[in-house]
Amino acid sequence: MMGLLIRKEVLTHLLSYRFILTFSLFFVLVVSSVQMIALNYSRQVENHAETRRAQEEQLRESGDFRRMRWSGIQAEKAPNPLSIFATGLEREMSRSIRISNSRDVKLGRNKYANPLFVLFSAPDLLYIVNIVGSLLALLFAFDAICGEKEEGTLQLMMANSVPRHTILLAKWIGGYAVLALPFLTAILIAVLFAQLTTSLSFTGAEWTAFSMMLAVAALYLSVFFALGMMISALTHSANISLVFNFLIWVVLVLVIPNTAPIVARAVSPVPSAGVMASKREAVQRQVWGEMRQNRRNQRDMSREERGQQRDEIRARIEEETGKILTAYMRKVDDQISMSILLARISPSSNFVYATANIAGSGLDNFASMRNVIDRYRVDFMEWWQAESHARRQRAESVESQEERQALRDAPVDLDDLPQFTVGRAGLDEILVSAQTDLLLLLLLNMAFFMGAYMSFLRYDLME
Amino acid sequence: MLWVMIRKECLNNLLELRFLVCGGLCIFLAVVSVVVLRADLATKQADYHSNREIYRTEAEEYGGYENLAREGIRVDRPPQNFQVLFYGTEKTLDRTAVVSRDFLPGFEGSSAGNPIVLLFPAADMLFIVGVVLSLLAFFISYDAVAGERERGTLKLLMSYPLPRDTLILAKWIGGYLSLALPFLIALGIGALLIGISGEITFTTEDWQAFVVSGLVSLILIAVMFSIGLFISVLVRNSSTALMSLLAIWVLLALIIPNAGPYIAEVAAPIPAPGAVERLISERIKEVNDQFRQEWGGGGRGRGGRRGMRDMSTEQRAELFQQMQQRREALRKEVNKVTEEIIRDYEQRLRHQVDIARTITRLSPVASYAYANTDIGETGVRHERNLVNGLRAYQRQFSRYILEQQADAVGFGDQEDEDYRIDDMPVFKLRAESLAGRLTARTTDVLLLAVFAVLFFMAAFVSFLRTDIT
Numbered sequence: 001m002m003g004l005l006i007r008k009e010v011l012t013h014l015l016s017y018r019f020i021l022t023f024s025l026f027f028v029l030v031v032s033s034v035q036m037i038a039l040n041y042s043r044q045v046e047n048h049a050e051t052r053r054a055q056e057e058q059l060r061e062s063g064d065f066r067r068m069r070w071s072g073i074q075a076e077k078a079p080n081p082l083s084i085f086a087t088g089l090e091r092e093m094s095r096s097i098r099i100s101n102s103r104d105v106k107l108g109r110n111k112y113a114n115p116l117f118v119l120f121s122a123p124d125l126l127y128i129v130n131i132v133g134s135l136l137a138l139l140f141a142f143d144a145i146c147g148e149k150e151e152g153t154l155q156l157m158m159a160n161s162v163p164r165h166t167i168l169l170a171k172w173i174g175g176y177a178v179l180a181l182p183f184l185t186a187i188l189i190a191v192l193f194a195q196l197t198t199s200l201s202f203t204g205a206e207w208t209a210f211s212m213m214l215a216v217a218a219l220y221l222s223v224f225f226a227l228g229m230m231i232s233a234l235t236h237s238a239n240i241s242l243v244f245n246f247l248i249w250v251v252l253v254l255v256i257p258n259t260a261p262i263v264a265r266a267v268s269p270v271p272s273a274g275v276m277a278s279k280r281e282a283v284q285r286q287v288w289g290e291m292r293q294n295r296r297n298q299r300d301m302s303r304e305e306r307g308q309q310r311d312e313i314r315a316r317i318e319e320e321t322g323k324i325l326t327a328y329m330r331k332v333d334d335q336i337s338m339s340i341l342l343a344r345i346s347p348s349s350n351f352v353y354a355t356a357n358i359a360g361s362g363l364d365n366f367a368s369m370r371n372v373i374d375r376y377r378v379d380f381m382e383w384w385q386a387e388s389h390a391r392r393q394r395a396e397s398v399e400s401q402e403e404r405q406a407l408r409d410a411p412v413d414l415d416d417l418p419q420f421t422v423g424r425a426g427l428d429e430i431l432v433s434a435q436t437d438l439l440l441l442l443l444l445n446m447a448f449f450m451g452a453y454m455s456f457l458r459y460d461l462m463e
Numbered sequence: 464m465l466w467v468m469i470r471k472e473c474l475n476n477l478l479e480l481r482f483l484v485c486g487g488l489c490i491f492l493a494v495v496s497v498v499v500l501r502a503d504l505a506t507k508q509a510d511y512h513s514n515r516e517i518y519r520t521e522a523e524e525y526g527g528y529e530n531l532a533r534e535g536i537r538v539d540r541p542p543q544n545f546q547v548l549f550y551g552t553e554k555t556l557d558r559t560a561v562v563s564r565d566f567l568p569g570f571e572g573s574s575a576g577n578p579i580v581l582l583f584p585a586a587d588m589l590f591i592v593g594v595v596l597s598l599l600a601f602f603i604s605y606d607a608v609a610g611e612r613e614r615g616t617l618k619l620l621m622s623y624p625l626p627r628d629t630l631i632l633a634k635w636i637g638g639y640l641s642l643a644l645p646f647l648i649a650l651g652i653g654a655l656l657i658g659i660s661g662e663i664t665f666t667t668e669d670w671q672a673f674v675v676s677g678l679v680s681l682i683l684i685a686v687m688f689s690i691g692l693f694i695s696v697l698v699r700n701s702s703t704a705l706m707s708l709l710a711i712w713v714l715l716a717l718i719i720p721n722a723g724p725y726i727a728e729v730a731a732p733i734p735a736p737g738a739v740e741r742l743i744s745e746r747i748k749e750v751n752d753q754f755r756q757e758w759g760g761g762g763r764g765r766g767g768r769r770g771m772r773d774m775s776t777e778q779r780a781e782l783f784q785q786m787q788q789r790r791e792a793l794r795k796e797v798n799k800v801t802e803e804i805i806r807d808y809e810q811r812l813r814h815q816v817d818i819a820r821t822i823t824r825l826s827p828v829a830s831y832a833y834a835n836t837d838i839g840e841t842g843v844r845h846e847r848n849l850v851n852g853l854r855a856y857q858r859q860f861s862r863y864i865l866e867q868q869a870d871a872v873g874f875g876d877q878e879d880e881d882y883r884i885d886d887m888p889v890f891k892l893r894a895e896s897l898a899g900r901l902t903a904r905t906t907d908v909l910l911l912a913v914f915a916v917l918f919f920m921a922a923f924v925s926f927l928r929t930d931i932t
Contacts, residue, residue: 120832
């Protein structure tokens, strides 16, 4: 019986205009979006390679070793292939940054970047599923029950010996299959096509993350499908059901996720980052100023002592500015948690947070990017100290002044230089970071399906 | 007759559940968005003013003009009043610039920011009108003709001595009025919320811009409604009309405007910003080397600091003056070189933006977004204005430093005894006049009007030729 009902559901959907339209829309959108952004990705990869090559060439030739202590080093994250599906914060993270002891690291769009990217969000897969996908899921479900009632076929069906839960389950399975399969097909074709025509290629870990993204998207679509069924079982006319579906969709997808961050900003304010940077620099200036004041007493210090003192001062600055930064970051993190919390009621925000994190362009990745930069800064400075020490020792044995100079300013050995790499989080880490989102999606799914079930059991066929 | 028909249409819409829900939603959204963005603007403004003081105090502590010139003064992005309606590029995290003598300034973000806003489009008036209200327009118009045809009332209507053109005109006017009504109410409440707020002060020109942007919104609603009516005439069945309109809506409101920048990036590639920075630093190095070669011999030949001990005061003063002039010349050359590169890059960037605009103008929603963000000064034009303003401020700042240092004798780095920066110029952004902004966006507004007329004509003509039975 169940099989028959599912077959009926699938066939009705397949033959409807709605299905053809949905399928072609999805297909065109997904394929062109993936293709377009994959082309951009290829360009980014080229640019990144070019930047690295130029940088290495420069390092190989230049005699700026001693200056690197102050000027630091230029670093740039390699483009993330999964970001073509979820741009998220990729553009903020992938700009080239100067990592040095003396300056704050700048993340965010480059000052020379195209302002249109700020004006509109990226039409990536995340966006298409989040907005178009959820709308289509509701459209598939909005008249599942009330529509059949209006047509009179529901009564006819119930006249047979079919339990109500079988009907509901068959409707869910049939409708969802027809919704999800074309969607998955479109994505797979798009990805394969992009792999063939652009320089996109995935590693094993990336395929795993990608399939997880698909699973989350399927879960997300089913939340909205169940929601649509529930509303359909609560109303008695397809028109009314459509209106309510639309209303709830606008609130869940368009209003809550977008308003929550701005509300959180007002509720839990954070002083601007410029002020924090200026405080940190004030500390630096103050400490160095103190040292300069004491310089008169240092005339008779030996070179080692002076070096030691400098290191102490540096450590002190590091500690004090670190404190300011930590206090500030705590506030920022509070604000972020607040906005996440406020938006949690909407499946759309859960979906966006989870997918972006899985793709490696989400909030967690932005936070860990800061840590990566910090760690690299420490590594780089350690490398510099060790290298400088080695060079000094080598230079001591050399007599001629000029040769000594040349030894100290010799170009950098690129194999020794620490590499700036932003790794992909492991599957377990991703699962931990996305667990709340996934759990909520699952819960909402069950809640809506239960809601549909309960109201369908009590549904009045004759009214 | 027309009047009766319009009344019928309006009443029909007003009594429907879908109208009540949609209208209520529209007003509710507008209120929420204005209240939230108003609070956001108030915090930004308070921040802006207190930060300015902090940055100034910071600059006072430098203790010397040379330090000031090198370290520079921080400048925050001035908050825009119109962000309460059109959030636009105000969404950016890049809010602080350092204006120093030696580098070309630009607003940059800190790694310590809160990036969550960037994950979602902002829920502002632009979004409410461009996305939600245009969906609503389709939602109200999809069965205007197709529904009546299905129910059979269209036949009934046509059996009266009622010309077809009156009928379709009445349908358009009635439907449009019932759409414009909730929008105007929402706009009115928005205006009220802005007006009574103590923190925001809209100038007369701001209010004028408010009215103009409202008019542009009304044109967009007319375009979307006409498209809906056209499809409703064309398609025989109302659910088919709805599905087709939803597909059109997805393309026009959600995809085309957003795809523009990406297509343009592939079609008219520009060098990566990192490459531009690299080019600049290479060229600066070249210029530096060149200067060092030209003058290096002379400067060192005199024996540097050691040689100076034997000089008379006049000689020393002369030497300082010479060095000052050289440094100034070098700086000028460096600035010239940097500006050349940047100007070339920006020209290509502008070209890219223009291409993105031209492609996306296929969608009236995109034209609408360009027009209203520029009218409200939160768009691309404003970004350019900001950058130019910042550069003008840098020139002012450098001139100021030069004047202060004119009579100083020294190699810098030391503290100036009479270091006072009370008279230092302050960054002020000169707003563009409303007329100027409007002129820049004439194409978009005209295009919207043309779209409105075109689709209305299409609906009109196809209704005249439609087969009722």
